[in-house]
Amino acid sequence: MSDLTVFLAPTGVAEGVKDVLKDLSAVGMVRPFLWVDGADADRAPTAACWVQGGREFDTTVQEVVASQRIFVLRLCVFVPLTGSLPALEVDTERRLAELLASTSGGANVVRLRLLLGRPGAAPPANAVLALDGWHNILVAPEDARGPGMGHIALTATDNTLEIGRHAAPVVAAVSGLWADVEHTPFDAKPVLPGNLVSLARSFYRRLDTSEVENSLRRQIFEQDGGLPLPRESGAPVTYVDDVPLATQTMASNLWGKHRAVLKGDRVPYEAEQTQTIGFWAALKMFFSFLGAALRNAPAAWYARVVNSVSASVAGAVHSTVYGNNPSAYEVVANGRTSQGRQASWKQVGSATHQLRDSLESTDSERHHIARVDLSDLWQDYAKAAMTLADGGARSAELPPVQIGASRGVLRRAADVIPGPAERFDRVPGIVAATIEVDGVDATDVIGANQLRGKLGELDQDAALGLEARRTGSALDEWQSRGGNSFGVAVGRTLAQNFHERHNEVRDLMARLRAHADAAPPAESKGHNKLARWIQITSVILVLIVVASAVGIAQSWFDWWIGALIIVGSIVLWIVVLVFVFLRGQQDLFQDLNRRKAAAANASADEANLRTALRDLDRLADAYSQYLSWSRALGAFLAEPLGPNRFERAAEGRIAWGLPKSTGIGYANPQRDQLSSTAEYLRQDLFGLGWLTPPWESALGNVGDFLGSDGRDVKADPTLLWRAPGAGSMSSLDRWSGEFFDGAFRSTGSELMWEKARMNLMGPKSELVQSLVGQIEVLANGTTTFVPMVDFMAGVGDEAGQGRVDHFDRSMVTDLAVTQGLTAVKDDVRQRGWAGIGTVSVATQISDGLSADQLRLESAETPTQTQDWSVPEMPDRRSSTNPAPSVEPETYDAPNREFRF
Template sequence: MSVLTVFLAAHGPADGVRDVLTDLSAAGLVDPFLWIDEHDAMAGTAGVTATSVVGGESSTIALQNVLASTRVTRVRLCVLVPFIEGAQAVRVDSERAIADMLVANSGSAQLVRLRMILTRGGASVPESAVPALAGWHNLLIAPEDSNGPGMGHVSLEATTDAVVIGRNAAPVIAGIAGLWAHAQHAPFDDLHVVPGDAIRLVRSFYRRLETSGAEHDLREQVLDIGGPLPLPLDAGGSVVYVEDVPLATGRMAQNLWTKHRGMLVGSRVPKPVDEGSQAIGLWRALVMFFSFIGSALRNAPMAFYNRVSRGVSGAVAATVNSAVFGSDSSAYTIVVNGVGPDGRSVKWSEFSAASHQMMTALDPGTENRHHAASADLSRLWSDYAAGALTLADAGERSQGLPPVQVGANRAVIRIAGDIVPGKAQRFTDVPGIIAASTGVSGLDAHDVMAISDFRAQLRELEQDQVLGLEARRTVSAVDAWGQSIRRSYGFAFGQILAEGMHSTRTEISGLIMKLRAHTGFEDQSEGIRGRQRSLARWAQIITFLSIVIMGVAGYLTYRDVLKGWHCALIVVVAILVWFSSLFILFTRSQQELFQMINRQRRASGELEADQANIRTALRDLDRLTAAYRQHVSWSGALGAFLAEPLGKAPKRSGSARQINWGLPRSAAIGSARPEAVRIVEVAERLRSELFTVGWMTSPWDELARGAGDHLGALGLDVRQSPELLYAKQGWGSGSALDVWSAKLAAGEIELDGADVVWERALTELGGSKASLITELVSSVEVRDEGQSRIQTLDGFMAGVGVRGEFAESGFFDRTLLTDLASTSGRAAVRGGRADQARLGLGLIAVTTQFSEGLAREELQFGSEGKVAVDQYSYEIPVSPDSVALGGFSGAPSAAPVSDPFRAPSIDGMNF
């Protein structure tokens, strides 16, 4: 409370003012105020008891306690002084005591002193009444009633009925004291006090135009997005609806994938270039041959094999293969085969944990392992939301995601469900027996993997004798439903992620099979080693036989059995046969060795690439799975938002308290009653201004920024930094994003985007579109005396609230003015203040007018007028001949009678 209004009055006519102000407070028309009875405000008392009136409810409080517990910047002390016959007036000592107490106890608050004189034409002034006090605004409430400033008026007759007095005076007093709610009208707060004890005539007018019903209907028409999304206004051209929806949504989804593919799919190590088999020269072949013979003769055939196959080994591949297939075969089964321990198809949600297990198995040593950090995909989901909103309102939000173009015009999707399906597109036609068997009671239209998993479960149930028929029916229903939802942007991007997961799993399977093939080289090497040992034995046998033959030939030559040249010939032949046999045996037998060596050399280069690629592929699968979880959550949130981007229209509030009887002409309350056709016309014109290109940005940003407010302790960091919401884990993680999305989809979070857009609408209506309000409230219903009548807006307002000539011109009722004051123009309005305040589409207008300061001698009350006239009367002398003349009628003359002369009463030009 920054302003405190305090009334001080005595019992009598002022009670009627208090009762009427209390009724106006109950109707919500006036602000809270305090009322002090003069009986409780005796000078010198320690405390002052006041009645607090708030919303029509009265309570007794201590005035000092209010001042001590409330920060107040201004206090208005309003003393009611009745100039009514028999009425008791507030004593001057009480007025001054209350004023001094307010100054002393209200701190630095400004005190505005107002004395309001209540009177009627012909009423007399009580002996105890003091008309004016110096230093106060002495205001005489004109005893008149009028529709508006500058219009004719009705003079109020004299009465002592407190209710009648209060009925006419209370609305004027509310205007003078600044009590009208929402009006910000206090004409005497900053107005100088007239010096001396001068009195001002004052009157006030009040109008309140209620538009709650019309505003509700208009808001419902403007903000209803239950049908097609509105065509936004584009300053550079027109916006049309998209006809080829799958083309528009698919292209937007592909653009999003192209822009962020590098965040989800890592780069692969290329395979080494196949240079083919290396050619071996004659000299190298001979060196290898004699090396083989030397090793064979030394009985060390493996030395030759090791020298030839040096640097080629499948040991690493064997380790990897053992880790993958031996340490954690369940993870391999889930990722590669897609089959769970029970033999059924696994769900996509198990891929992430399995890929983590396989990555751990590939890095068994603690020195190679590291903490797995979740990928920050916030930019992806920010752009995902931007793409959805762009399809809805054609706004440019992110580079690489342009709005749909149809020729030279931008285009938007007509139905929100074709962008990101919401709760209305959810599949719920699942028989109870199927739901019990599969654990699935419904499917979201954007959850591609869940749909695929459910269909796989149904295919397995088709073989069941009990469930087969229902499973086949459900498959048909899912397929028919799928045809209607696969055209959406949410489904299209989900399908891209699902295909990425599938292709990555296929790649991992192929790489693991290649690793298994690399391990097979160890088995091949063992066979070649055995053949090398066998070949060495044959070489030894052939060499031994050749030596024996040459030894026998030498012995026979020594015994002269053979001639020398025969021996030489045999030795030469034996050596040639030995060499030829070993060479032929070597070249034929080692062909497999060299082929294996060439293959293994090529495979050794591929092995390193495959090892790096399988780790990258597992990380990709993990990222894609996490991204898909986030896709489910963000699609759920966007689907709920797009279905009702501005929230649900508020329910029509109950009828406000209305005053059907009792208000004077100076105060009136009316309700706008526009025709339904007019509301539709105004709504369409307003929608064209409100729904511009990019209009969904503000409602969506407000919704995302307020996510933390609905999550309790879980959303603490999101409340501090709303952008963190885009980096949170998705479906099934229990994160802030997961919980917020689920609440939003379930309708537990009310969308308040309508308030943001409606504020813009009110701004438009208060500015460039002000003429629309005039069209909307052109007909006003006013209730009075229990009857209802329709008026035009101008007729209802009657110039109230209009500044300038309307507020500062006119004349007051002259009943209380002396003839001299009237002829001097003292009844003219010399000042005024007019204020208007918007209340939604409604209007509150107040105009208060006052005269210049009047001296007490210029006012007349009751019998004072007769006394004043008699002061100026005198007797006309009687002519001596009047008796003789006997009058003009010829009748006997009577005694002379004095005929007092009265000053002529001037009424315009008539005397």
């Protein structure tokens, strides 16, 4: 609160003012105020009552002042000039003023003394009319409809309610109490020097348009699940008839833009092909086999050769996948839990994350695995959905639907992203308890398929089979009805890729197990036979060499002949054995080629398994975030402007008691005028891209809605886009769930109505004139309809446009009248807005009058009336007697006592 009004009043006529101000507070016309009874003013602390909304709350002056920061404090002291009860002592007034000045923290204290009187009434004996340093204001005893108009002079009375109903509007004006308008005529007005009193009167007009606004908002904002057709100059817009084409195209564009984030590159596989072994390699292999044959170990040689090119599957991968995480492997590879139940996508995702963590932990350099940031994907998801709904171009890769030269938008919010109303919840209680599922969101494609699978498992159950089949039929009908929406198309794409990656992981695991569990090379009979033949031929070769050596030594033939025989035998032996070896080992070469390809493909399988596990893990995260963002967007699109929270400031209407100076009127347009205005406003409000401000406003309110848990989101709104999704209890999960359930609502209607109100107050102001052409006025219980000009009676006009106004002269001496002191010196006018209605206040103030220029009756001596009539002159011609002598008339001044 920046300002505070405190009233100090004695018992008596001021109580009528309090009663009227309290009634005005009940209908929201005046601001809260503090009322101090003069009898309690000398207490410490000073007892008071706080008046707000037509209700009183006991408090103290010190508590109210100390509990808020106040910039302007107005102290208004009532001084009764009528009635039998005494006025407050001057010391009491000054003591409260000093208390407020010392405890208000340096607030600007405006001191007002409000004199309440009627002509012909006698003030209390202790009444002090004027104090130096105060604004001394006499509420003019008159009533008029508006400035410059004739008035009714109020008569003398001691009726507190009668005095209060005429004085209270003036008191509200001079003390700054009127709501919806900043009217404070004495805050900046200098205090008149000396003990002077000013006359004051005020006029008030309030044009209540709450019913009109309520009707306009209802016609503009209530969508009933439909989306308005945007209006944009130069850009024709039409509704889309082929919904599946529009939604699937947008979903394909979205997936094409972000596909690389969710699907990594795969290592290609090598195809089996026959490779020719070179002569030297074959010769080397032959001599290796020759040694093994001579050692009688051909089987060991064969195993060594084969294993040298075998697929050496990483032992860490095998032990990690199949040993350290058996439960995770069971869920991922078999798709079922240890209890034999079908695993959900959440369980598959969790097991995938475990396997991925285990594989990464086998690396030489361990590191933390960060979840992928998919915030760009979900921001584009929201942009694409709103583009389908309002035709706004938000991304070059996600263009609006184009139908010829026109942009296309969808008719129903459910065709964009289904909301809470489209959730499937027709699962009987007994079935829901058995399968542990009571419903599924329209966008949860995997959840719907898993629900169908669970229902199929109950199909043959004797007790639940019938209900399960009925539920399955209802599920099929529900899916066919909402399967063409954009949200479902995106979910179907994610679900399809999730299942593909899951199947890929299962296949790769099977391949790696096959590699790891491959049988060792079997012993070949051909190798043993060849080895025996090599052994025999080797023995024969040795015999030939020995015989040749003996022949040379015995000179059976020349040495060169023997040497030629030895060399030729060795060469022939080698050539023949190599030829036989190569022809006999074709199966060995083929096995080596197969094992080389298997070794390369096993490495590719291992690399592809890591990539596939990463993709599956990311898809599980993406699907959970997709469910949360679909909930939030579905709830938003179903009611993008939120609830129409507009209500009248007060339910009641004042039908009795208001003076002529105070008027409350109610706009009463025709139905066609309302419809026409609503249509004009819809054209301005619902242009291309109109959903962006309400959506950004909803996102901006997330931090406040989450309370203490939303501090981080409030400080960094991007955290919401990166938060985990469904089932994680993250800020996104909790907010989207509350949004879907209706606990969080969009506030777009307030933003849109403020835009509409600014249009009505500015470029579209001519529309307001049609709405307020006829004003409904309640006066003394009677309803009348008057034009706007007659209702305002000049209160809303600028000051100084007419003649000089004068106050009623009944409480001012003739001398003051001749001096022009009854003329209006200051005419302060303000205008405020209450919706599209107006609140106009005009307060008129006279120049200062001294106390002896006020006409007041004495409290002790009755007033002597002086005869100012001119005596009638006698007719000399008709009178024969001389004129009698006339005694001079004496004038006794009334016994008045003024205290200063």
